[in-house]
Amino acid sequence: MNDSQGSLSAGTRPDHAPADHPRIPAPKLGVLIANLGTPDHYDYWSMRRYLGEFLSDKRVIDIPNWKWQPLLQLIILTKRPFTSGKNYKSIWNHDKGESPLMTITKAQTEALAQRMEGMFGDQVMVDFCMRYGNPSTRSVVDRMVKAGCEKILFFPLYPQYAGATTATANDEFFRALMKQKRQPAARTVPAYFDSPHYIEALAQSVERAYDAAPERPELLIASYHGMPRRYLMEGDPYHCQCQKTTRLLRERLGWGADSIHTTFQSVFGREEWLRPYTVEHVAELAKSGVKRIAVVAPAFSADCIETLEEIEGEIREAFEHAGGESFTYIPCLNDDPLHMDVLAHLAAENLSGWTG
Known part of the structure; x- marks a missing residue:
């Protein structure tokens, strides 16, 4: 580490920096897991926002906009939020006010964070994002960079690669990186269908x-x-x-x-x-x-x-x-301990060379 950077700790200024230099967090590695997404609620407008974002993705529906968007906006998004909302209501986690996917992804994040801490101490920050809906990829990347993540491993939770799943998640991650003044180094976890x-x-x-x-x-x-x-x-x-x-x-x-x-x-x-x-x-x-x-x-x-x-x-x-x-x-593997061991193994494998 050279003199212009100095020795950093959380929220400190670099050595030899002037008093008005912005504080810089201690450097970290980030592991960002990503899933498809979920509406914020099953009401009409929440469903319409979510479906509108999902069905406007060119990786999902590659029909030209002039042909697709009138159909989407005037017909599909007028009717489908009602039927999709009814379906979501039937499976909703009413106790926590969220979809099962959100509940499970939070549990997966917590379990992966525990395993990363066991492997690497406090060196790795683990978080999650959704390709569609909240928390958005951009908001979480921004949070991780502000927390000091100078290198981020992006982990789409799709065992098999598809353009409409893995690729569009990676696209959104790369778009989020484009918004950063100080862009972190980045890697993506490949498909693990045959692991x-x-x-x-x-x-x-x-x-x-x-x-x-x-x-x-x-x-x-x-x-x-x-x-x-x-x-x-x-x-x-x-x-x-x-x-x-x-x-x-x-x-x-x-x-x-x-x-x-x-x-x-x-x-x-x-x-x-x-x-x-x-x-x-x-x-x-x-x-x-x-x-x-x-x-x-x-x-x-x-x-x-x-x-x-x-x-x-x-x-x-x-x-x-x-x-x-x-x-x-x-049921899916969800946050089953063996599944979380698999995800931790894949994360550690793809962090190779970054961890001390």
Whole structure:
């Protein structure tokens, strides 16, 4: 450290600096975990703001603005906030006044911070942001820089990479860095769809669910968030990474080739998406005589509207209505200790060379 910087402690001036020099916090490393996002509430205007931000993202909907925005603003955002708000209300954490995703992400942040402190002492600051809604990526990056983070590891909580998830989260992080006078050094954590630690945590969650089931499910459905099939053809690796996650999970469990089916949920619009669609596939299974299935959602690091309402609601109903008798939803890894060990391992691995 040269004379112009001097020895710094929290909120001090550099050695040899004039009296009017701004105080500078002690240097830190930052780990910033990021999830998709959540509305602030399930009322109409909160839902409209959230959906407007989400559905205006070019990584999510890449239709030209002149064609998409009139449809979005005049039709979709007039009607959809009511139905989406009703769905959010059905899963809302009313005690804490927030969505389950927010509750879980806070718990994940706290657990990761404890593990980082155990590894690195007070050297690392851990925080979280949302790509859409609050806390915004920009606000948290600003807070971390002001707290002294001179290097930030950005960690999108998506095991499989997709342009509409990982890439747009990274985009927003880089845009936030553009606003900083003193820009920190930055790294991003890559997809971890084939990490042995992640696969192990996923496998153990399946084993626990199967051990607790009154009767063993006949099939396991690995339901991933969908995307337009066109994105795959344009080079997005998401579909391939989902397929590999399923294969590695099956191999770790020691199951046969047809014991796990890969499907895709959350289809939106008229364009063809990745198939098979989960809601259709489970109904077809029930009609073919399958009575007991379990569903796991390996693309989600935390339970949210797509798991708690869509899988537990729409997809469960499709299976049961078609004749299925036993539907087991296996929760996301959330803040399970083994999952948090996985995230801590990945964070520490990507902090290599930055930590003392």
